[in-house]
Amino acid sequence: MLKIKNLHASVEGKEILKGINLEVNPGEVHAIMGPNGSGKSTLASVIAGNEDFEITDGSIELEGEELNEMAPEERAHQGVFLSFQYPVEIPGVTVTNFMKTAINETRKARGQEEMPANEMLKKIREKSELLEIDRKFLSRSLNEGFSGGEKKRNEIFQLAMMEPKLAILDETDSGLDIDALKIVANGVNRLKTDKNATIVITHYQRLLDYIIPDHVHVLLNGKIVKSGGKELALELEEKGYDWIKQEAAV
Amino acid sequence: MAFENTVDVNHPVHEVRSEAIKNFENLGFPSKKMEEWKYTSLKSLLKSDMSVFPKKESNLDYKDVKQYFIHEIESYKIVFIDGVYSSHLSETSHEGLDVCLMSAALSKPKYRLLIENYFNKIAVRDGLTSLNTAFSKEGAFINIPRGVVVEKPIQILHFSTGMESSLMTQPRNLIVVGENAHVQIIERHQSLTDNPTLTNSVTEIFANKRGIVDYYKIQNDKDAASLIDNTYISQQRNSHVSVHTFSLGGKLTRNNLQFFQKGEYLDSTLKGITITDKKQHVDHSTLVHHAQPNCESHQDYKGIYADKSTGVFNGRIVVEKEAQKTNGFQQSNNILLDDTATINAKPQLEIFADDVRCSHGCTIGQLDDEALLYLRSRGIPKKEATALLMFGFANNVLESVKIPELKQRITRLIADKLGVNLGFDL
Ligand SMILES: Nc1ncnc2c1ncn2[C@@H]1O[C@H](COP(=O)(O)OP(=O)(O)O)[C@@H](O)[C@H]1O
Ligand SMILES: [Mg+2]
Numbered sequence: 001m002l003k004i005k006n007l008h009a010s011v012e013g014k015e016i017l018k019g020i021n022l023e024v025n026p027g028e029v030h031a032i033m034g035p036n037g038s039g040k041s042t043l044a045s046v047i048a049g050n051e052d053f054e055i056t057d058g059s060i061e062l063e064g065e066e067l068n069e070m071a072p073e074e075r076a077h078q079g080v081f082l083s084f085q086y087p088v089e090i091p092g093v094t095v096t097n098f099m100k101t102a103i104n105e106t107r108k109a110r111g112q113e114e115m116p117a118n119e120m121l122k123k124i125r126e127k128s129e130l131l132e133i134d135r136k137f138l139s140r141s142l143n144e145g146f147s148g149g150e151k152k153r154n155e156i157f158q159l160a161m162m163e164p165k166l167a168i169l170d171e172t173d174s175g176l177d178i179d180a181l182k183i184v185a186n187g188v189n190r191l192k193t194d195k196n197a198t199i200v201i202t203h204y205q206r207l208l209d210y211i212i213p214d215h216v217h218v219l220l221n222g223k224i225v226k227s228g229g230k231e232l233a234l235e236l237e238e239k240g241y242d243w244i245k246q247e248a249a250v
Numbered sequence: 251m252a253f254e255n256t257v258d259v260n261h262p263v264h265e266v267r268s269e270a271i272k273n274f275e276n277l278g279f280p281s282k283k284m285e286e287w288k289y290t291s292l293k294s295l296l297k298s299d300m301s302v303f304p305k306k307e308s309n310l311d312y313k314d315v316k317q318y319f320i321h322e323i324e325s326y327k328i329v330f331i332d333g334v335y336s337s338h339l340s341e342t343s344h345e346g347l348d349v350c351l352m353s354a355a356l357s358k359p360k361y362r363l364l365i366e367n368y369f370n371k372i373a374v375r376d377g378l379t380s381l382n383t384a385f386s387k388e389g390a391f392i393n394i395p396r397g398v399v400v401e402k403p404i405q406i407l408h409f410s411t412g413m414e415s416s417l418m419t420q421p422r423n424l425i426v427v428g429e430n431a432h433v434q435i436i437e438r439h440q441s442l443t444d445n446p447t448l449t450n451s452v453t454e455i456f457a458n459k460r461g462i463v464d465y466y467k468i469q470n471d472k473d474a475a476s477l478i479d480n481t482y483i484s485q486q487r488n489s490h491v492s493v494h495t496f497s498l499g500g501k502l503t504r505n506n507l508q509f510f511q512k513g514e515y516l517d518s519t520l521k522g523i524t525i526t527d528k529k530q531h532v533d534h535s536t537l538v539h540h541a542q543p544n545c546e547s548h549q550d551y552k553g554i555y556a557d558k559s560t561g562v563f564n565g566r567i568v569v570e571k572e573a574q575k576t577n578g579f580q581q582s583n584n585i586l587l588d589d590t591a592t593i594n595a596k597p598q599l600e601i602f603a604d605d606v607r608c609s610h611g612c613t614i615g616q617l618d619d620e621a622l623l624y625l626r627s628r629g630i631p632k633k634e635a636t637a638l639l640m641f642g643f644a645n646n647v648l649e650s651v652k653i654p655e656l657k658q659r660i661t662r663l664i665a666d667k668l669g670v671n672l673g674f675d676l
Binding site: 093102 | 621625626629634641642
C-alpha cells in the first residue's frame with residue numbers, strides 16, 4: 001500500500017530524513033519508535049504533505065500513485081490521514097462543521113455526492129459513541145481549550161469519520177490517561193480492516209500493549225536503523241535506545 | 251458644485267435646512283487634512299456637476315430585486331429607488347406603529363411634535379451630514395410607540411439605478427423607539443448598475459428608556475458603488491442598542507457610527523465584519539460617548555483584507571467626568587491576506603472619569619499556516635480551508651445576529667465573496 005523509497009527531506013536547508021525505506025501492506029500495523037528529535041514527526045509530516053519540508057530525494061507512493069508533488073488535501077483524498085502530535089486550535093469552527101466540511105470536500109474530490117445530512121448525523125453519532133465523546137463536545141470550537149487528552153481523542157474521532165486507507169498516529173498516546181488510552185486503542189482496533197493500514201508513532205511501548213504492531217521500526221537520526229516484530233518494542237522499553245545507537249554506529 | 255437651491259419655506263424644518271445649507275457652504279466636503287478623514291479620500295468620487303435630486307423616476311420589478319431582500323421572513327419594507335419612494339415594493343404600516351416615509355413625517359401635522367423633538371437632534375453638524383440635512387427629501391420614518399414589541403423586522407432598502415451619472419443620493423432615516431419598545435431593522439444600500447453611484451446617508455436613532463434596537467447594515471454593493479453612512483444613536487436609561495455592519499462589497503464605504511449615551515445602565519454594541527479585495531476601501535469610524543454613570547459599550551470588529559484593499563478602523567471612546575463605572579470594551583482584529591492590503595487601525599480613548607474599566611485591543615495578523623495545513627490534511631482544499639478559517643475568525647460577530655434567516659444570508663454572502671460553497675450553516 002505505502003512504499004517509501006530512499007526518502008530524504010530537509011527543512012531550512014537542514015537534512016532531517018536521510019534515506020528512509022519503508023513498505024506497509026494492507027491490513028498491517030507498523031510502529032515507528034525512536035528517541036525525541038530522531039525525525040518521526042518529520043516523516044509523518046512529509047507523508048501528509050507539509051510544505052515546510054522539502055523532499056530532496058526518493059519517493060512516497062500510495063497504491064502505486066506517487067504522493068511527492070501532491071497537496072495535503074489531495075493526499076487526504078487519496079486516503080492518507082495524519083493524527084497530529086499537536087492538533088491545532090481553530091477558534092470559531094465547530095467540530096461538527098469541520099467534520100462535515102472535511103467529509104463533503106473529500107467526497108466532492110472523489111466525484112461523489114455530498115453525504116445526506118441524516119447520514120452525516122448518524123455517522124457522527126456512531127463515531128462519537130465509539131470514542132466516548134460527549135455530544136456537547138461536537139459543538140465546541142475545534143480543539144480550542146481542549147485538554148491534551150481531549151485533542152488526541154478528537155483526532156481519532158476524525159480518523160473514524162474519514163476512514164482513510166493509511167492512518168498515521170503521531171504520539172497519539174501522549175497526554176492520555178490509561179482509560180482514555182484504552183478507548184483510543186479500542187477505537188483504532190475497531191477501525192482496522194484487511195484493506196487499511198496503520199502507522200503508530202510513539203516513543204513508549206505502552207500504546208503497543210493495546211494496538212499490537214506487526215512490525216516495529218526504530219528511527220534514529222533520520223534513518224530506520226532496525227526493524228523487527230512486536231518483541232522489539234518490549235526490548236526497547238527494557239533497554240532504552242543506547243544499545244541501538246551503539247549498534248547503528250558500528 | 252451646483253446643488254439645487256430650492257428650500258420650501260413653509261416646511262416645519264426649513265430653519266434646520268437653511269442652517270444646514272450654511273453649514274455645508276462653510277464646511278464643504280471633508281478632506282484628508284482632517285484628522286478623522288486622514289485615511290479616506292472622497293476626491294475621486296465627487297464630481298463638479300453633481301446633483302442631489304433625481305430628474306426622472308425609475309421603476310423596478312420585485313422579481314429583479316428580490317435577491318436583495320431577506321425574503322425568507324415576514325417583514326415591513328420601505329423601499330426607495332434613486333431616493334424616491336417605491337410604494338409597490340414597500341410594505342408600510344400605521345397600525346400600532348409607524349413604518350413610513352420621512353416626507354410624510356415632515357409634512358403631516360400629526361408628526362410635527364415628533365419631528366420637532368427628534369429631527370436633526372443628534373446628527374453631528376459636519377459637512378456631509380449638513381449636506382444631507384439640507385437636501386434630503388426622503389427616507390424611512392419609523393416610530394415605535396411605548397411598549398410595542400415589533401413582531402417582524404423592518405427592512406429599509408435604497409436602490410440606485412445609476413440612470414443619472416452624477417447623482418449623489420441623500421437618504422435620511424429617522425427612527426424613534428419608545429419606552430420598552432423593541433425593534434429589529436435591516437438596512438441595505440444597493441446599486442443596480444456598474445456605473446459609479448454615490449450615497450450620503452444619514453440615520454438618527456433614538457432609543458427611549460428600556461428600548462431595544464437591533465440594527466443590521468448589509469453593505470455588499472457593486473464594485474463601483476460608494477457609500478457614506480452617517481448613523482447617530484441617542485440612548486436613554488436602560489436601553490440596549492446594537493449595530494452590526496457587514497461590509498463586503500462596494501468601492502468606498504465610510505461608516506460614521508456614533509453613539510451618545512444619555513442615561514444610566516444602558517449598553518451600546520457595535521460589531522462588524524469587513525471582507526475586502528479588489529482595491530476596495532472600508533472605513534469604520536466609531537464613537538461611543540459615555541456621558542452617564544454605569545453604562546457599557548462593546549465594540550468588536552473583524553476585518554479581512556486582500557488584493558490592494560484598504561481598511562480603516564478608527565474607534566473613539568469618550569468617557570466624561572460624570573460617567574463613573576463605565577465599562578468600555580473595544581476590539582479590532584484584522585487579517586491581511588497578502589502584502590498589498592493595508593489596515594490603519596487606531597483606537598482613541600479619552601477618559602475623564604477615574605473609576606472606569608476600558609479596554610481596547612487591536613491585532614493585525616496573517617492567516618495561521620499551521621491551521622491551514624491542519625484543515626487541508628483533512629481533505630479541505632486550500633480555498634475552502636482559508637474560508638473556513640475566516641468564518642472561524644469572524645464567527646462571534648456572526649453569532650450575535652439575532653435573526654436566523656439574516657445570519658444565514660450573511661453567511662452565504664460571505665461564502666460567495668470568498669468563492670466557496672461550504673455545505674453547512676454556521
Ligand atoms: N519546522 C522545523 N524547522 C526546523 N527544524 C525542524 C522542524 N521540524 C523539525 N525540525 C527538527 O527536525 C528534527 C526532528 O524533529 P521531529 O521530526 O519532530 O522529531 P521526533 O518527532 O522524532 O521527536 C529535530 O532536530 C527538530 O528540531
Ligand atoms: Mg514527534
